[in-house]
Amino acid sequence: MSEPKTIAASAGAGEPVPVLELRGVTKHFGGVTALHSVDLKVNPREIVAIVGDNGAGKSTLIKAISGTQPPDEGGFFSNGHPVDIRSPQDSSRLGIEAVYQDLALCDNLDTVQNLFLGNEIISSAWTGRRLNHARMERIAGEALRDLGVSTIRSLRTPVGRLSGGQRQGIAICRCVMRGPKVVLLDxxxxxxxxxxxxxxxxxxxxxxxESRSVIVISHDLHDVVLEVADRIVVLRLGRKAAEFRREDVNASDLVAAITGVRSRHAEQQLAL
Ligand SMILES: Nc1ncnc2c1ncn2[C@@H]1O[C@H](COP(=O)(O)OP(=O)(O)OP(=O)(O)O)[C@@H](O)[C@H]1O
Ligand SMILES: [Mg+2]
Known part of the structure; x- marks a missing residue:
């Protein structure tokens, strides 16, 4: 089998201006270097998958971009301009929203309450200011339907009682309702x-x-990464080990890049 082609690190003339770019992003946790000078570009309407073994630095990268764990070194660029991302508010202002690995939903609240948490719709009436439950439920239903999240029977059921897929749908919907340009999915x-x-x-x-860009982290090479990604970035021990266009790789190339071992059996081993 021929070696897969990797993409050159720097953009050339005529290439699109990335909606988001990271240069030299480095993050230490005590003696551990979770990210080591990582460069990453995300173009408009592009789906970039980040793959890597456990502890490779994938979630740390997402948290650096979303401002929850700002990097120690390196910089961010939005549409070609240098920007500061030191907090989740900074990244939100730039149109970046994340769905974290643990989803961060409130299990005791229902779908509507989770979707509007912190952004509740208030209506003023002669009786005073009240939550507009009917309007929020209608908008929540429309937003879920628009995204194709259709299996939640009652939007008033606490989300702790819903399935994993339904909860994931709600978390993505909550993120999309903020109108992001870039969606981060861990x-x-x-x-x-x-x-x-x-x-x-x-x-x-x-x-x-919908013209959004997506950074998606996944261990699921066949059913997610190779299914959705335009470009695939491999992290290994906090460093960018490789970068591929979707059409240039298959699962065994990716497994080889993830593990650093080029072996016919690597794919089977990772699946165990
Ligand atoms: N808050 C933290 N404090 C100390 N070390 C951390 C912290 N967060 C991450 N690390 C360390 O940084 C490294 C990268 O962790 P990270 O969570 O980014 O990995 P990951 O690629 O997301 O792994 P997984 O596939 O298991 O989710 C690991 O060695 C981890 O132990
Ligand atoms: Mg992780």
């Missing part, structure tokens, strides 16, 4: 069944069709 299909995984893949395609 392991959106972890622990989901085949049907639900296909639903999340459809959601990711939908985000792109």
């Amino acid at each position: 392991e959106p299909t972890a622990a989901l069944g085949v049907e639900q995984r296909a639903g999340v893949v459809r959601l990711i395609h939908k985000l792109k069709s």
Whole structure:
């Protein structure tokens, strides 16, 4: 088999201006260097998958971009301009929203309450200021339907009682309702069944069709990464080990880049 082609690190003339670019992003946790001078570009309407073994630095990268764990070194550029991302508010202002690995939903609240948490719609009437439940439920229903999240029977059920796929759909919907240009998804299909995984893949395609860019972290090479990504970035021990265009790689190339071992059996070993 021929070696897969990797993409050159720097952009040339005629290439699109990235909606988001990271240069030299480095993050230390005590003696551990979780990210080591990572460069990354995300173009408009592009789906970039980040892959890597456990502890490779994938979630740390997402948290650096979303401002929850700002890097120690390196910089960010938005549409070609240098920007500061030191807090989640900074990244939100730049149109970046994240769905984290643990989803961060409030289990005791229902779908509508989770979707509007911190952004509740208030209506003023002669009786005083009140939450406009009917309006929020209508908008929540429309937003979920627009995204194709259709299996939640009651929007008033506490989300702790919903399935993993339904919860993932709500978390993505909450993020999309903020109108992001760039959506960060950390392991959106972890622990989901085949049907639900296909639903999340459809959601990711939908985000792109709405002209959003997506950075998606996944261990699921076949059903998620190779299914949705335009470009795939491999992290190994905090460093960018490789970068591929989707059409230039297959799963065994990716496994080889992830593990650093080029072996016919590597794919089987990773699946165990
Ligand atoms: N808050 C933290 N404090 C100390 N070390 C951390 C912290 N967060 C991450 N690390 C370390 O940084 C490294 C990268 O962790 P990270 O969570 O980014 O990995 P990951 O690629 O997302 O892994 P996984 O696939 O298991 O989710 C690991 O060695 C981890 O132990
Ligand atoms: Mg992680």
